[in-house]
Amino acid sequence: MKAAVLEKPKAFYDKFERKGKTQQETTHYCPGCGHGNLHKIITEALSEFGVDDRSIIVSPVGCSVFAYYYFDTGNIQAAHGRAPAVATGLKRSNPESIVISYQGDGDLAAIGGDEILQAANRGENMTVIFVNNAIYGMTGGQMAPTTLVGQKTTTSPYGRKIENEGYPIRMSEIIATLEAPVYVERTALVDFKTINHTKRAIRKAIKNQIDKKGFSFVEVLAPCPTGWKITPVDSQKWIQQHMMPYFPVQAFKDVSDQRESMEIEQRDYSDQEVLDVLGLSQLGEKKQVPASFIENFPTQFMKIAGFGGQGVLSAGVVMAACAMNENLEVTWIPSYGPEMRGGTANCSVILSNSRIGSPLTTNPNVLIVMNGPSLDAFEDDVQPNGLIIVNTSIVDRRVKRDDVDVLYIPLTEIASGLGLTAAANMVCLGAYLEYTKLIDYKSLFEIVPLAIKKKHLVDTNLKAIKEGVKYIRENYSR
């Protein structure tokens, strides 16, 4: 193994103090293991580029879980398979840091199969070093997704069988099919030639990150004499004879010259900018309203129901926003999920002068029904002496109960008359406020321009409110 021993680069600790009080000069790896040499190759490249101080190594779960014993860089240990996700979090937080996700084959190709694919596919500007030793080293030589066909491990005691576990997975080839990655290469740790190849590849994968080119991936075929139960020297031969024919050592993708460097603008935002973006700066001051208005306001438990598309949810929102503007307490809660997809929708709105408990209006004192099924569903729930507003353009029956107040209004027809059927909900709110006189209907004019996203429809909606008011004045004046 002499050929594989390398000098200690700067980013490699001289003494491994994190390892414990003893044996601070030797690594915790077995003799002939690939991890230690690979660590040195990585640190060599980091030192060469002078980025040790900016670098963060993500240690995986596997024999290299203690990679942080050796790297004189920032260090973090990740859950099994999740190193690319952890690296994503680190890199997105501090784009100037150099993040290296270091993973074994169980970690990367089995449990972390999705994380590596997706990080590669997002083109995260990171470097992944994938140590393929065809086995689970740490847990005692079990089969890995890269274990060769016929290879005996503690969980493939009769040799890996195609019928049972399929073929060994070639991660580099898979990653190279993705559009985003800049550079994908497989190398090996066998002799001078392959080690130099590995050094070149790792240097390039790190340089790409420094240059902000995107995702680079280097797979390294590495010996695990302990797991393979052979000597270090035989391990090198084994890689050459068995691994390299199945896992070709070559570049699979390299578009680093074609890729632009991705600069990320970073700056601070003022409080004003934050409030502007969050839409909080245009809210204005709280309105002054007479104390008597608040004191005398009778709680409205409203249920507004109809087809999806009739604007029942937005009618509720506008009503709640209007009452909020008058300093009342309000809640709005929709029926949601599968029920909405079925084509009917309803919302509960409560307007009150005091703290609101349950936002659900099981027994409304105001029921607005835009279609027939809604009247069928909720008529019986209305409180005695409550109010029901019926959209007679669509609902073809009368209210059966005689202990409630009813307004029959052709809401949809009135709205159609204005050229906007969808404004039936606003006709209704105008009528409701004009009839009950709880809040001046003109208060809606302050809300509608803010609540309606399609600005060219604001005027028609305001007209619709007035039409509702007019209808009440002409038909239900009290």
Add this chain to the structure above:
Amino acid sequence: MQKELIKGNEAVIKGALMAGCSLYFGYPITPASEIAQAAAYYFPLLGGTFVQAESEVAAINMVYGASAAGKRVMTASSGPGLSLKQEGISYCAGAELPCVIADIMRAGPGLGNIWPEQGDYNQMVKGGGHGNYRNIVLAPNSAQEMCDLTMKAFELADIYRNPCIVITDAYIGQMMEPVEFPTTRKKVPYKEWALYGDEKSKKNLVTSILMNTHLEEEHNKKLQKKYQTIAENEVLYEALNTEDADIVLVGYGIISRILLNVMEILRKQDKKVGLIRPITLFPFPSDFISQAADSVKSFLVVELSNGQMIDDVKLAVNGRKDVHFYNRMGGAVPSVDEIVDVVKKFI
């Protein structure tokens, strides 16, 4: 400033941004999706990061990375997603990484349905992942608290270097209410232990593995001490009419709002009913409930679960008084009248 009428779920994101959160990693799930959608909309406009992760597993591990990098970061999900996050949450707890996780509970087990439930209490309040750890758990019951407690969650997470959960149900998440937002954005403190990718922080190591029983035990003891400190200092609850109460109702989230109506109705009928609403589920207001047990005749715990928080109430009462239970599951929510009838059975 005037208030904004806003959904609880959206208030979480605006609160998070005002708290200085700059990264969001998540995976869509009803009824928490508005949180991810609001994050996707607002974060990029303020130089922040939104990544739709490939899974909840990936999302929580991205959170782990970003938290280690010294940032304020969050994710959100609901039942099944939280189950997937548990390993990652345990890692955050073990490595003492601050982060905020919102859980908008839906019905379970399994895929269950999207209606409100409180069946995640045990998995979020008691641990859920492996090992001896606790999350700080805040339970808002209004859109205002969705904002305020999310902001508080970031503060507590940083103070204690601990995952902090904002837990509520689908109703509180979907409901719109007026919310008053703060006008200044919080500054994120410098974290001596974080990995900023620079010379000063390069000595730092973020890990939860300690390969020595002695060190691991010391670490565990240190964590337990921290949880003790949290328990002594961070309890929040709301108590109404408990002083003269014969029966005290206990509930959180949407249930606490229904119980408020129940209490008001029964008080009007001269029934001595009080209400305790735990705002922190860990730490639990055990001392206050224990004191209340001195004077009240009994408690009624109401939950949208098979009875998970009730264990904590019973521990606090310690057998001294009856602790009754009423629940609904599967997404059904009890009406006010339904609970009024239940309470009447016990007084």
